[in-house]
Amino acid sequence: MQNRIMTHMGDGERIYMSREEIAEEIARGTNDAAERAEIPALTQKEQDKLLEIFCEPGRIVSVSPGEEVVVSDDACSMSYYADQENSGMGLPMCRPVSILNWERVACGDTCCMGHTDFSYKPAKSIINYETNEYYTNSQSTTIPMFYGSQPNMGLYYRPDGPFDNPSELLPLGKIEEAKQAQLDAAGQLQDDLMFVAGELNKVGCEGMNFDTSGSAGDADMMASLKAVKEIKKVAPNMYIELGMASEFVLGMHGSVEFEGTRLAGLYPHQLVKLAEAAGVDIFGPTVNVNTSESTPWNLSRSVTMVKATAEVANIPIHPNVGMGVCGVPMYEVPPIGAVTRCSKALVQIGKADGL
Amino acid sequence: MGSAMGGIRTAGDLVAWMQLSKKMKINDAKKHVAEKLGVDVIDLTDEEKMRELREEKNIGTIISLIGAAKGIQAKCRIAELLDIEINSVNLFKSNMKGLI
Numbered sequence: 001m002q003n004r005i006m007t008h009m010g011d012g013e014r015i016y017m018s019r020e021e022i023a024e025e026i027a028r029g030t031n032d033a034a035e036r037a038e039i040p041a042l043t044q045k046e047q048d049k050l051l052e053i054f055c056e057p058g059r060i061v062s063v064s065p066g067e068e069v070v071v072s073d074d075a076c077s078m079s080y081y082a083d084q085e086n087s088g089m090g091l092p093m094c095r096p097v098s099i100l101n102w103e104r105v106a107c108g109d110t111c112c113m114g115h116t117d118f119s120y121k122p123a124k125s126i127i128n129y130e131t132n133e134y135y136t137n138s139q140s141t142t143i144p145m146f147y148g149s150q151p152n153m154g155l156y157y158r159p160d161g162p163f164d165n166p167s168e169l170l171p172l173g174k175i176e177e178a179k180q181a182q183l184d185a186a187g188q189l190q191d192d193l194m195f196v197a198g199e200l201n202k203v204g205c206e207g208m209n210f211d212t213s214g215s216a217g218d219a220d221m222m223a224s225l226k227a228v229k230e231i232k233k234v235a236p237n238m239y240i241e242l243g244m245a246s247e248f249v250l251g252m253h254g255s256v257e258f259e260g261t262r263l264a265g266l267y268p269h270q271l272v273k274l275a276e277a278a279g280v281d282i283f284g285p286t287v288n289v290n291t292s293e294s295t296p297w298n299l300s301r302s303v304t305m306v307k308a309t310a311e312v313a314n315i316p317i318h319p320n321v322g323m324g325v326c327g328v329p330m331y332e333v334p335p336i337g338a339v340t341r342c343s344k345a346l347v348q349i350g351k352a353d354g355l
Numbered sequence: 356m357g358s359a360m361g362g363i364r365t366a367g368d369l370v371a372w373m374q375l376s377k378k379m380k381i382n383d384a385k386k387h388v389a390e391k392l393g394v395d396v397i398d399l400t401d402e403e404k405m406r407e408l409r410e411e412k413n414i415g416t417i418i419s420l421i422g423a424a425k426g427i428q429a430k431c432r433i434a435e436l437l438d439i440e441i442n443s444v445n446l447f448k449s450n451m452k453g454l455i
Contacts, residue, residue, distance in 0.1 A: 065397060068360045106362075109359060110368070143367070203446070315380075343358040344358055354371075
């Protein structure tokens with residue numbers, strides 16, 4: 001293994017590469033991002049810097065003192081008590097204790113609570129329970145506390161919801177019916193997001209996290225952005241973080257717009273401008289991970305897209321660094337060496353304002 | 356967390372409040388907080404300095420100080436220190452109207 005550097009595949013498997021091989025992966029990754037998103041590739045100096053991060057001998061790496069960033073969260077307190085589906089550890093802990101543990105033991109910069117299903121639709125039906133508990137928790141926390149969930153428009157389609165399922169209509173060639181079903185679902189989703197926000201605002205909610213927005217496609221993202229715009233009109237002091245679901249907005253509908261811009265196919269550096277227009281306070285760019293490629297390749301792609309987003313953003317950006325996004329391997333126990341290298345590179349080269 | 360500010364262990368929550376309330380990029384947010392605390396930006400992640408400063412300002416510490424401000428009390432002081440609006444603080448003050 002002499003002169004071989006330990007790194008990982010996108011699925012978390014340990015691999016060993018030479019310095020030259022890692023440099024090649026970095027070059028391939030940034031060029032792929034540049035081609036797909038039509039943005040500049042990393043400069044040779046930036047690629048060299050990324051190479052040095054991968055070649056650092058320590059198992060764990062970090063930024064230099066003074067370069068630390070804010071780390072916001074999407075209900076990390078759930079990790080204590082939830083099950084495998086939520087990457088949880090199944091501890092017999094209640095939400096209030098989990099949240100305070102996140103604040104005072106894990107020392108997060110923000111904390112968050114949300115419905116266990118982590119979608120706004122089920123939160124709506126138990127909103128009194130949720131607002132009551134949010135209010136109680138907000139009296140005991142010191143760091144900013146979000147109420148977080150996913151817009152998750154997929155829950156509005158049959159069999160889980162009232163609207164026809166586009167995934168069933170499209171294979172039948174019922175294109176217009178599929179598009180109409182998405183518009184109908186988007187209207188209901190927007191109403192529900194605004195309803196939940198209105199109730200949370202009544203109990204002094206400090207912020208909302210629109211996690212994994214656009215997971216059901218462009219109509220999902222449209223509903224989320226429209227809801228944010230309306231929420232900010234009535235609750236300007238309830239701050240909103242909006243994160244993406246994938247590296248570009250999926251065109252499940254194909255033609256829906258926000259503020260005159262078609263949403264389908266927008267990459268983070270384009271979507272952030274619409275997020276700003278909607279009134280979003282913190283934007284979370286996401287870049288997909290290819291499990292068949294190496295972490296140097298995946299992280300190079302991610303840093304390229306995040307850097308392009310940071311350069312045009314007028315609001316802080318916190319790239320998503322959960323498993324399977326922004327270079328972090330797609331594995332439920334992400335290798336710490338890969339995670340910390342992703343964090344360092346996204347801050348130092350990608351110029352992220354947080355993670 | 357290796358590249359994180361450290362929450363109430365240092366000044367991570369204060370910088371987060373500035374990003375949320377004023378949409379500040381990281382360097383602007385740090386500069387604002389440092390000015391309000393009267394320290395240099397590099398000090399914001401200095402555990403020794405921030406532990407003492409947080410107790411002095413009574414804005415919540417990682418260690419449980421009996422009788423010191425915690426939770427909503429600390430947030431009231433943070434909103435005033437940073438000159439920002441915090442929704443929960445506004446509601447708390449509204450509920451305490453006439454008493455404080």
